Amino acid sequence: MDGLSAAASVIAVVQISTQIFELCQEYYSEVKDARKDIQRLRNEVTSLQDVLTNVEDLAEDSGSANLSVLNLLNQQDGPLRQCQKDLVGLVAKLELGQGKNTMKRFGMRALKWPFSSKDVEKLLITIGRHKATFNLALSADHIGLARAIKDDVARLNNSIAELQVGQKEFLVDERRQKIHQWLSPLDPSSNHNAACKKRQPTTGAWFVGSDQYEKWKTTSNSFLWLHGIPGCGKTILCSTIVQDVIRQYQSEPEFAVAYFYFDFNDSEKQRHDNFIRSLIVQLSTQSEKTPESLEALFTGSRQQPTTDALTSTLQQIIGDFQQTFILIDALDECNQREELLELMETIVGWKSEKVHILATSRREREIEEALQPLITDQILEIEETLRDGAHGMFRWVVCQLDSLKKCLKLDALRRALNSLPKTLDDTYARILRSIDEEYSQDAFRILQWLAYSARPLRIEEVAEVVAVKIVEKAIPVTCSGVATRRILRKRL
Secondary structure (H helix, E strand, O other): OOOHHHHHHHHHHHHHHHHHHHHHHHHHHHHHHHHHHHHHHHHHHHHHHHHHHHHHHHHOOHHHHHHHHHHHHHOOOOOOHHHHHHHHHHHHHHOOOOHHHHHHHHOOOOOOOOHHHHOOOOOOHHHHHHHHHHHHHHHHHHHHHHHHHHHHHHHHHHHHHHHHHHHHHHHHHHHHHHHHHOOOOOOOHHHEEEEEEHOOOOOHHHHHHHHHHHHHOOOOOEEEEOOOOOOOOOHHHHHHHHHHHHHOOOOOOEEEEEEEEOOOOHHHOHHHHHHHHHHHHHHHOOOOOOOHHHHHHHHHHOOOOHHHHHHHHHHHHHHOEEEEEEEEEOOOOOOHHHHHHHHHHHHOOOOOOOOEEEEEEEEOHHHHHHHHHHHHHOOOOOHHHHHHOOOOHHHHHHHHHHHHHOOOOOHHHHHHOOOOOOOOHHHHHHHHOOHHHOOOOOOOHHHHHHHHHHHHHHHHHHHEEEEEEEOOOOHHHHOOOOHHHHHHHHOO
């Protein structure tokens, strides 16, 4: 192979690099948010051109001393051919980001920088390696050049493989995004975030720590219905459950979580078909690749799919995961309630061991009759029971909650709810009766001090009341800061 052939190869590479520079110039003037990366790539290409110019001079002066170096550079899979191949690929991607030709014919520009900062970094490394190889060739260090070429080819092949994987992932994500846009799903995260803002850190802790909740998560094909009166906090509780399930399973690639909030303030979030679309997109996003069933739905017809087709696709996507959790808030706010309840029956009827459904709603006969056969467990309406019995007495509710917290089993909880005292006096009487006889005298003494204390006692002072045994009827003057002497003398 003579020097002229090598010179021709160098010229071809220089021309391609010039084309890249011009394309970068165009992007630089149009795409403002990527100028830093564009400038870096443009500078590196310019630097490569300078090195290639020196190689071209070496080829034109192809004496015997230089011929072996040029042959190494210009061999079939050598650095010049590899550099040309990489630059041609770069041109293709830059031209791809310019948009469709039809847009250009109508005078519209559609420039979109096709590389992320990570991609640009890889391109700079690749071009830098080519420069290093050519600079080594210019030094005419034949042994060093041969070794460098061998190592460089291996590194370049690895870089190419990485770029190909990255490009493939980019195309897959782009395709998936296109399919998702076609489905036009609603985003339930706005409702979820709004509910989370209203939630206190410990809100719903009583539920996510319950046996029923754990049973629902671990039982195959489980369905749990939480019902309550309007305003008792079902949506807030649902947001707590969503957060807990996501936190527990987000690191498990074979587990998927999808949720939806029906909303009477948003007519689009009252339709059951929009509910299905949202579930499909959420589950698809959590899959490593676009589910085949969703791809088939999209390629089969670009018309909007039927509800049956959406339901079938949902079933197949759920089957792609080891476990799927679906959480639904406010079933009663769906304006296509009959269709939604039929869908619930259909999903449970799949008899899939992989799916777990939790739903909230008001307790309405239509919903209860439809869901009752599906329920694998059911939470009692603690909020409703307490609200009905409180009659405006906040202290009564607090006392009942203190009592209910001691119930470790569902049966005990149900018995406690069915035997709540009617009045606050009855509540206090029950509390006093529950004091162990061994501590009854201590409790009596503490209540005496609390009744006649000039201010609320600190816990340390209450401890002293129990610890100190008073023999005399009179109280020392030193205690006058805690209790009223005259009253205590009289009472004791």
